[in-house]
Amino acid sequence: MANLTNLYDVSKCTACRGCQIACKDWNQLPASIEPFKGNYQTHEDTDGDTFTIIKFFETEDPVTGVNWSFIKHQCMHCFEPACMMACPKGAYTKTETGATVHDPDKCIGCQYCTYACPFEIPKYRKREDKISKCTLCVDRTVEGLTPACARTCPTGALTFGDRDELLQKAEDRAKYLRENGYPNATIYGKLELGGLNKLYVLTDTPDKFGLPVDPHIPKNISAWQNVVQPYFGWLIPLMLGASAVSFVTTRLLANKHGGHGEHEEGGHE
């Protein structure tokens, strides 16, 4: 079966955040109310009860003036998901339509996946000692429905369908934007990490939206999956420590490369 994916076009998003609510509604996730911190963005990151958020970036350019851009952040449903590679219990699976699905019944709450994911998506839910994340609404899509977020989007920024078709649309749209005032417009998700099952049309380079320009899976994670797990499963306790070290170093490296942080707070902090 073909991959079914979301295409998200930042040039059409008005940050109404209907997608955030639709997601909570469909997945029956409780509100996690945090006090207003001086930024429209509700949370700094997704959490165990918030599978998707809209991030806000406020910037100013001496020539073009103020710019406020928005991007929807959620699981990328990678073709080769690091979370799946890292999981010692096989809690992650890929569906035949390309969604990366996590099975809480198999989850032991070890949180390796949270260290492995280059997008920092899987989140630990303490009250259940489990991981949770976006499911690409597989429970809807198997019934022929559109994911809740895409269904509610009023402006058409989020669409859902066959990945190849949407990829073509995305390429066309990026080309149009490049020719109409957005010279840096590009797409994201086509080749990154061998392909993502979430496609983005961006009006500027990915770093302007807090996306890692060249995301990669930590080497020890692929080694884990290809070598260690099949032959040395008994080494799990040792690897836990190694992963923790890797997590810290990956984060440090990412920060050094300026992949995060710089724009994330909209210049408010």
Add this chain to the structure above:
Amino acid sequence: MTNHVVDLKNTDCALIMGSNAAENHPISMKWLIRARENRGAKIIHVDPRYTRTSARADLYAPLRSGTDIAFLGGMIKYIIDNELYHKDYVVNYTNAAYLVKDEYGFEDGLFSGYDQENRKYDVSSWDYKYGEDGLPLTDPTLQDPRCVFQLMKKHYERYDIDSVCKITGTPKNKYLEVLDMFCATGAPNKTGTIMYAMGITQHTVGSQNVRSFAVVQLLLGNMGRPGGGVNALRGENNVQGATDMALLFHIIPGYIDSPMNNAAHKDLISFVRSVTPGAAKLPFTNLEELRELVKEGFPNSGWKIHSSKWVVSLLKAWYGEAANAGNDYAYHYLPKRDEKKNYSHMQLFEAMHRGEIDGLFVNGTNPVVGGPNANKEQAALTKLKWMVSIDLWLNETADYWTHQAWDRPVENPNVAKYTPAEIGTEVFFLPAAAVYEKEGTAAQTGRWVQFRWKGADPVGESKSDLWIYNELGKRIKKIYAGSTRKEDEPIVNMTWDYDNEHGEDDIMKVALELCGFDVADGKPVEGFAKLKDDGSTACGNWVYCGAMTFKDGKTIYKPQLRKKDDPSGLGLYPEWGWAWPMNRRIVYNRCSVQPDGVTPWPGDEERQLVRWDPNAIADPTKPEVLGKWVGVDVPDFIGTTGPDKPAFTKPFIMRPEGHGCLFAAKTSMKDGPFPEHYEPWESPTANKMNSHNLNPATKVIEPDKQGDAEKYPIIGTTYRVSEHWQTGALTRNLPWLAELMPNMMVELSEELANEKGIKNGHDVIISTIRGDVKAVACVTKRFKPLVIHGKHVHEIGLLWQYGFKGFATGDIANWLTPHIGDANTMIPEYKAWLCDIRRA
């Protein structure tokens, strides 16, 4: 909206001004984005603050709150100076060519006829010169110095680009870009839309702000055409419907003036004379004589020549058999308002504050949060003997008497404070059903009336509004039943028959009364052209007449239609719901075709809505009569009006002159036939366009509550966000929405924050002469200080959607706003006032 939401996809350029469409009308952006994708349309956003709408616009230009007329006046001048107006359109469809009375004049901010003492105008000089046939004299060359076009040109001479930018604070390059981009829609093959909301109306010059839009759109030839129009984005899903049903005090249903206790309204004939344009001096003493005159037609009347039919049918709907030819159709039953009194929101609360009002029904409103000068309005509630609150939750108004309701961030001797023990009001709370728990229609912003079926039963004891008011009506009638007192007749004889056979309220009975029915057989009247003033038809709201039809033995209620066909491709969806009037999707649509009625505007064939077909048979019973209007939309005039009739080139049928008003003649406006810039009541600068700071026709209610710029140098404004709705009574009680916008916040520029030592996320206090609020600071690049007459001026913005109830709470922004309003409508000036800000 003169057009409708889907029609936005047909535009070449959208000017969004005084509206944050992306946040408050998200669906409008769907169609605008489509226009951009499919037609290369441009989106312009003009607003004091860079918002989520600006983020999606092609061009953003800031302006100071309350300077829209300067901004648009400059645009009018630019259009005229550069001959960017749509000439054929202007000459044929507007009153540009009309000659104006010699007595009319304008000098230094005052129009002729000003009465300084009463702050009002005698408008008799704001009129045309008339010929012997009683029709206005015109000069189609537009050269006569007394023609509207030349007077307008002269009026806006002062609005040059530099003067405008000094007033508005708009950077000159941005202003020029806006002028260039939007005025390009004056080309005959282009249309541009203007979208506005409360940012335009909530000013002491609110109505004239909208008038400026009308002038711009008439000059550019953008009215009555797809992708054009002056489009008010209504703030609530059914506020259009509520207005149609006479939400406002000065009208009765169908936008007819409400009767007053004066000689002009003393009986039915006098009333009909006063509400029928052109009838003032006609020789008739009864409806029969009037009927004869109407049949022949009389000048300067327009479609309102039929007012008597709407009034009599309304009386018939309300008083049934008790309304007959012998008793003026019970016209004397109608309550008459006091000519000298104003019954708008602020004046009602002023009267309440003076102890003149005993009881209050609060239904679908939350004045403790939403009312201007809310400290005073909350204090006014304490003077009530009783109050009935009807809402989904106990909102701030329902709980205004609690300790919590009087908590203020700062002790302020000027702010009244009460304890529950001091309040004697008996408060009743009736839990109301939510929108999905009841059925009925809502008229959305584009005048589409759509029926909604019930999705779930109401929770607990909550009831639909219809149930509540039906019970109230029935019980009041029961109390008065059998009374023979004269003064009780209006209640005893009022029709009240909304129950079905099971004794339950029946919404279709309400619908039938609104749409109108034949008194003899009870069948719906097919359209308002068939309403009569002889008591044979009854109609609760002539504007809705035609929404119900009887066909093949079945009643069809058109708001229930759900066909997704769009034969024109213009998004008219003629069988999806029903649009008033008569399912016209775009009003004034005569303008979508050239004056000959046949030829589309050059290069704009696809957006032609109607056309005159000289060979079509209008009435199958009269095949010998040829000629009829055909097209994709319902013609906004009588469909058989041919080239031999003067009305053939009069697209604005509700106007006595039939033409779009660049000059608002006679009684149209209370504060001038041309929009003129005045400063807000509280302004950091004097008016440099003329020597009158405040709109000369606006009444000052509380002169001692005007803040001065020395003490309060910062401009304050209020607005909403996507995540909360109106006073938040609904949305702040929903945890997921509370999560999105959890607290009261104030947005301010980095420059102001630096001056005041405020950091992002700090708690701050904002004060005006009327009160203080605490909020979280949102320090942003999206607000910038503006240069006004060479001086830096700061503006800040507060969300007015918070209160002390629900999950998302915060201080009430309206503790700060003033009790002053527009000269015509009395809408409060929420959008521009003076304040100061400091760290908490």
